[in-house]
Amino acid sequence: MSTRQHPQTSVPPEALHKWLSILVCALHSVYFLLNMLLMQKIGLGAVQIIVAAFSGYCFYSSLKERYQPWQSYTLMALLTFNILASASLMEFWAGAIFWSLALPLWYYNLFGLKKGFCFSAMIVMFSAAILYLRTDTSLFMPYRTVFNFTLAYSSVWLMCHIYEVQRQKTSLFLRALALQDALTGVQNRHALKADFSAVRKKAESIHMLIIDVDHFKTINDKFGHDIGDSVLIKVANEIKQSIQGLSVYRLGGEEFVVLLKGISDIQAYEQAEVIRKTIEQATFHSHTDAITLTVSIGISSLQPGQEFTDFLRAADVKLYQAKHEGRNQIRN
Incomplete structure (x- = not known):
């Protein structure tokens, strides 16, 4: 009949968003300094300082209890773009592509089962394409590199998906306990x-x-x-x-x-x-x-x-x- 407040069975999205935003802010501030001062990657550094600034804003908004869902979508869009851009522009041996392995965890916890699945599926395709195009060297074989990365990514993705399915089942069970009368089965x-x-x-x-x-x-x-x-x-x-x-x-x-x-x-x-x-x-x-x-x-x-x-x-x-x-x- 209504939208109700239900018991949480994991960290709520707004809390995860707050701590993810400060983590992203700190990491991108460090990478900004490295890329601007040591690597001379000015374009990439500019992207990273934008991500760092927006992450800081998200953290401040969360502290002031002004969290809005669009902040999570924007933060993850910027973070995803930065990871893929770094994997495309930085030296391949720097390993920026490995950061994409963490994305399914954040997608599922912030956006739920369906959106987490869709976003994770898009990232594995983009990442595999970047790997294939950048590993045609004597040190890396494109097919084997893509194959091994895809298996590793899929393992993380699968565990995130299973966890979210189980979390939703547990949430429904606790919802019944919280909102139903134990004896008669009607609502309480x-x-x-x-x-x-x-x-x-x-x-x-x-x-x-x-x-x-x-x-x-x-x-x-x-x-x-x-x-x-x-x-x-x-x-x-x-x-x-x-x-x-x-x-x-x-x-x-x-x-x-x-x-x-x-x-x-x-x-x-x-x-x-x-x-x-x-x-x-x-x-x-x-x-x-x-x-x-x-x-x-x-x-x-x-x-x-x-x-x-x-x-x-x-x-x-x-x-x-x-x-x-x-x-x-x-x-x-």
């Missing part, structure tokens, strides 16, 4: 707050339904907590089936929440009535007995400037009213 309070923040920016009207299982403590006391847990799982599934396409959240205990967007007060009440009837008509089983349940539902409509806590409290007040007035009913 953290997910509710995140989705509320996203929905309120897009929808003109938002309603919250708080659904509470009536006399749930009696079920736990009579049948045991294992039966109580199975009842909660069944309740969650019944709610999901009655509001197909919408998310269900468990606040805790026997309380569930549904967010409705873009509908009127009457439609929100009608949706709550569908849920109430669904639970009332369902049968929940213990080991020996059939259990029937009812739910009470409180509805709140988001008011201008209302924050999540107040929105939730308003629905909770209506829920308390429904329970106080006899349960198995809806109040809005």
Whole structure:
């Protein structure tokens, strides 16, 4: 439903960008001095001082928490260009081409799986072409040099790709742990707050339904907590089936929440009535007995400037009213 903040399973791109920028700045400052003072490579030195200056700017921006994704793309474009230019213009024995072996690591960590793969594939082709054109000497055999470099590069590339695939799988797993209720499988309070923040920016009207299982403590006391847990799982599934396409959240205990967007007060009440009837008509089983349940539902409509806590409290007040007035009913 929304763009959420998820747990990190590796160094976040903005942190990697910050430390990469200071590393690039330091290295290119040193190479600038070497090329200008010792090698007399003025053109290459000019490129390197530009890269060093921009890297310094990126580091400063990161320190001031002004990081923007375009900075990473520009930094890596300049760094890649400098590596390939150095490999093309410097003496081959200087080994500038070996810096390209580090590029897949930075690509994958900064830009993710798909872009990391595409950028890495382009670099291996450019690097192999440079090697082939520059190794036609008595000291280097073009085909063998290109073959060995490509194997080494591909090994680094493969490990970066495997790591990123595993990182994404781990991230999805942790995301489920962080945003799903462990018992019922529906989403939890953290997910509710995140989705509320996203929905309120897009929808003109938002309603919250708080659904509470009536006399749930009696079920736990009579049948045991294992039966109580199975009842909660069944309740969650019944709610999901009655509001197909919408998310269900468990606040805790026997309380569930549904967010409705873009509908009127009457439609929100009608949706709550569908849920109430669904639970009332369902049968929940213990080991020996059939259990029937009812739910009470409180509805709140988001008011201008209302924050999540107040929105939730308003629905909770209506829920308390429904329970106080006899349960198995809806109040809005």
